[in-house]
Amino acid sequence: MASSPLTPTTAAGSVPYWRVPKVLILAAVRSSSLLGHDLIHRFRAERFQLFLAGHLAMYFGAGVLLPLWEHQYVLRSPWLLAIVGVCTAQCIVLGAALRLARRARYQQSITLACIGNWAAVLLITFVAPNLLPVMVLAALVPVVFGQPYIRWQQGLAFAVITAGCVLALGALARFLNVSHLAGQAPRWIETAFIVAALPVNAFHILVIAWNNGAALRVSEDMLAERAAELEASRARLITAADEERRRLERDLHDGAQQHLVALAVLIQLARTAEHARYQPLLTEASGLVETAIAEIRRLAHGIYPPLLVSGGLAEALPAVAARAPVPVQLNLQGLGRYPASIETALYFCCSEALQNAAKHRGPGTTVTITAHADARMLTLTISDTGRGFDPATMGTGLTNMTDRLSAIGGDLVIDTAPGRGTRVTAVIATPAQPGSSDPSCVVDAEEDHSRTGLRRPPAHDVRVKSVDAAGAAPAPAAPAGPPRS
Amino acid sequence: MRVWVVDDQASFRLATAATVAATEDFVMAGEYETGESAIELLRDGGAGIVLMDIHMPGMGGIEATRRIRAAHPDLMVLLMSTYEIEDLPAGTADCGAAAYLHKENLSPDLLTRLWRAAH
Numbered sequence: 001m002a003s004s005p006l007t008p009t010t011a012a013g014s015v016p017y018w019r020v021p022k023v024l025i026l027a028a029v030r031s032s033s034l035l036g037h038d039l040i041h042r043f044r045a046e047r048f049q050l051f052l053a054g055h056l057a058m059y060f061g062a063g064v065l066l067p068l069w070e071h072q073y074v075l076r077s078p079w080l081l082a083i084v085g086v087c088t089a090q091c092i093v094l095g096a097a098l099r100l101a102r103r104a105r106y107q108q109s110i111t112l113a114c115i116g117n118w119a120a121v122l123l124i125t126f127v128a129p130n131l132l133p134v135m136v137l138a139a140l141v142p143v144v145f146g147q148p149y150i151r152w153q154q155g156l157a158f159a160v161i162t163a164g165c166v167l168a169l170g171a172l173a174r175f176l177n178v179s180h181l182a183g184q185a186p187r188w189i190e191t192a193f194i195v196a197a198l199p200v201n202a203f204h205i206l207v208i209a210w211n212n213g214a215a216l217r218v219s220e221d222m223l224a225e226r227a228a229e230l231e232a233s234r235a236r237l238i239t240a241a242d243e244e245r246r247r248l249e250r251d252l253h254d255g256a257q258q259h260l261v262a263l264a265v266l267i268q269l270a271r272t273a274e275h276a277r278y279q280p281l282l283t284e285a286s287g288l289v290e291t292a293i294a295e296i297r298r299l300a301h302g303i304y305p306p307l308l309v310s311g312g313l314a315e316a317l318p319a320v321a322a323r324a325p326v327p328v329q330l331n332l333q334g335l336g337r338y339p340a341s342i343e344t345a346l347y348f349c350c351s352e353a354l355q356n357a358a359k360h361r362g363p364g365t366t367v368t369i370t371a372h373a374d375a376r377m378l379t380l381t382i383s384d385t386g387r388g389f390d391p392a393t394m395g396t397g398l399t400n401m402t403d404r405l406s407a408i409g410g411d412l413v414i415d416t417a418p419g420r421g422t423r424v425t426a427v428i429a430t431p432a433q434p435g436s437s438d439p440s441c442v443v444d445a446e447e448d449h450s451r452t453g454l455r456r457p458p459a460h461d462v463r464v465k466s467v468d469a470a471g472a473a474p475a476p477a478a479p480a481g482p483p484r485s
Numbered sequence: 486m487r488v489w490v491v492d493d494q495a496s497f498r499l500a501t502a503a504t505v506a507a508t509e510d511f512v513m514a515g516e517y518e519t520g521e522s523a524i525e526l527l528r529d530g531g532a533g534i535v536l537m538d539i540h541m542p543g544m545g546g547i548e549a550t551r552r553i554r555a556a557h558p559d560l561m562v563l564l565m566s567t568y569e570i571e572d573l574p575a576g577t578a579d580c581g582a583a584a585y586l587h588k589e590n591l592s593p594d595l596l597t598r599l600w601r602a603a604h
Contacts, residue, residue: 253540254494257567262496264589269500269507272593293589297569310574319571 044149047211048101051145052113056094059120062197063087075185079127086127090120107154110146114158117142118165122172129173130190137201139165145208148215234407235341242304242344249304257296264289308347312337316347317369324354326361326384331370338378338430341408346380346426349401349412353424356398357384360422378430383423388416398424486600487514487533491523491549492565493541497588501536508593520549524556532559534600536591537582539566539573547576554581561603565591 064087071080093116100109121135143162147155267289271282300306307316314335321328337343350369357367365386372379391414402412410428488511490501498516505513514533517523521544527535535553539546550562564582566573567589577585583603586595 253567258494259496261567261588262494262500265497265500265504265591268589268592269503272507290589293567297567301569301572306568306572307574315575319569322571 044106044215045101045104047215048106048109048149049098051208052094052098052101052109055113055142056091056098058200059087059090059094062193063120063124064091066193070185070189074189077185080185082127083124086120086123090116106146106149107151110142110149111154113142114146114162118161122165122168125169125172126176128190129176131194131197132169132173134194134197134201135169136166137198137205139169141201141204141208144205148212231407231409235409238345238404238407239341242341245304246309249300249306252296252300252303253306257293257300260289260293260296264293304344305347305351308343309340313343313346313371316343317350317371320347320351320354321367321369324367325358326354326365326367326386328354328367328369331368333371334373335371335378336373342378342410342428342430345401345404345408345410346378346428349405349424349426350380350382352397352401353382353384353422356395356422356424357382357386360384360386360389362387373430376429378428380426381423382425383421385421388418388420388422390418391416401426486511487531488512488536488596489515489517489523489527489533490536491517491520491541491546492536492538493518494538497538501591504591504593504596508596511593511596520544520546520552523549524552527553527557527560531557533561534596535560535562537562537564538588539564539568539577547574547580550580550582551576561600563599 064084067080067083067087071077071084093112097109097112097116100106100112117139121139125132125135139162143158146158150158264286267282267286271279271286305316305320307319312335314332317332318330321330354367357365361384365384367382367384370381370383372381394414398412398414402414405412405426405428408428410426413425413427414422415425416422488501488505490498490513492498492501502513502516505511515526517526519541520537523535523537535550537546537550546564546566550564553560553562562582564577564580564585565588566585567587570585573585584599
């Protein structure tokens with residue numbers, strides 16, 4: 001048996017130098033290529049061949065050599081030659097099975113070994129009924145060993161056949177007591193054989209069971225390791241994508257947008273000059289530039305919300321709420337700053353939920369966004385009073401958000417049904433320290449929002465187009481209490 | 486009337502200079518690339534208008550406005566950016582700026598009207 005559960009020595013390139021001797025010894029002992037082989041696969045292949053070879057050796061030693069010796073020196077009986085014949089046949093069958101195993105045809109191999117084994121134990125018990133206990137154990141061995149290599153239906157069939165075989169062995173020994181050898185052969189040889197073979201076979205079965213357990217544990221460990229790796233790489237991918245979006249937004253804003261804005265100003269300037277005949281052209285150019293600016297602004301905003309970096313959720317959520325086509329009430333007390341991955345995921349969840357609410361809105365639909373943060377968890381609930389929808393028809397947007405949140409260890413629950421609104425709850429564990437949770441920042445955002453209002457009409461005296469004079473509408477000197485109701 | 490512009494984008498500084506040049510009674514008094522350099526160099530004070538970009542590397546326009554207003558209460562600071570009003574960072578309202586305007590709306594007419602409204 002390949003007795004040790006394999007240690008992870010697959011990546012030869014990453015083996016530390018102090019482990020090289022061990023790896024070389026392992027390679028020599030296992031006599032198979034250490035490179036480019038899947039661990040479990042190699043484990044199975046080597047183990048299988050080792051088992052078959054051992055089984056073959058056992059039949060050859062105990063079934064061919066021993067009776068031949070007995071026949072030569074102790075008792076000349078044709079029954080002994082019969083045993084030799086049966087066991088030689090079984091040795092040939094096992095040799096064929098070994099060849100099949102070399103070509104990785106495990107199913108055929110184990111089938112052959114099992115059939116040969118059933119026949120051999122039945123015949124041997126028929127010749128020497130006193131060997132019943134040994135033969136019962138020997139009948140179990142290949143089937144117990146072969147289970148991991150065959151389909152479950154075949155495994156079940158083999159187990160049933162083996163049970164039948166054991167029953168037949170018992171019946172043979174009990175009722176068909178022809179006692180061919182028992183009367184003639186010296187008893188001590190039989191006793192010695194039973195005393196030696198019984199524990200060997202029992203031990204064999206135990207080792208197989210232990211080995212299967214070890215293989216299971218190794219593969220469980222590997223599976224867990226791979227799952228952790230996948231989880232980490234998923235989170236890394238999400239973070240990298242977010243970073244990229246952020247960079248893209250900044251590039252758009254600092255690059256094309258700025259040049260267009262300067263262009264707009266210059267065109268405006270040119271319009272104030274004389275030459276009335278160019279006015280229509282300049283007006284058209286001005287309109288085009290304004291459209292381009294608005295377009296890029298919309299695009300950049302969709303890519304990554306600019307406020308999220310500087311102000312976190314407490315500032316970015318009011319902004320997204322203000323854009324929503326449905327009235328939104330915000331309740332964001334206690335929101336601090338969190339890692340960018342969490343803030344981004346929750347922001348996009350919110351924005352998606354708002355789009356969803358707008359899609360399924362009825363007359364008078366309102367949305368409430370509530371944040372609840374404690375030392376360990378951050379919960380964001382977006383509930384609307386709209387028409388709701390059938391969860392089976394959920395769009396890709398919310399599905400993507402569920403994936404996105406689960407990639408960073410969070411959870412998104414969507415509770416909805418036609419006729420009763422939608423409630424989206426995002427929950428995520430936050431790091432122990434909520435970062436620089438600056439309460440004034442939160443209050444600022446609240447005040448700012450209360451000032452700007454959810455669907456604030458653009459009201460200002462010196463507003464020319466979208467100019468808003470903040471100074472003329474000073475933030476209320478009200479104390480820091482969040483002014484929401 | 487003197488006008489300073491603080492913006493990290495050269496193209497917009499150029500546009501501002503052209504606008505100021507086209508505005509009657511207004512002259513360009515200085516251009517700065519960062520909030521830090523503006524605070525450092527804007528020493529003489531007196532009356533005037535500072536056109537301040539909100540998003541700049543380093544200190545940023547909000548903090549620069551706060552400091553300039555503390556040092557020179559006579560200066561009128563106009564915050565500018567290309568973002569929507571909803572996307573302005575906290576502190577835009579209470580940093581002491583007289584107004585916020587979208588950069589693309591900067592024009593001689595607007596400058597004159599803002600200045601008149603403040604006085």
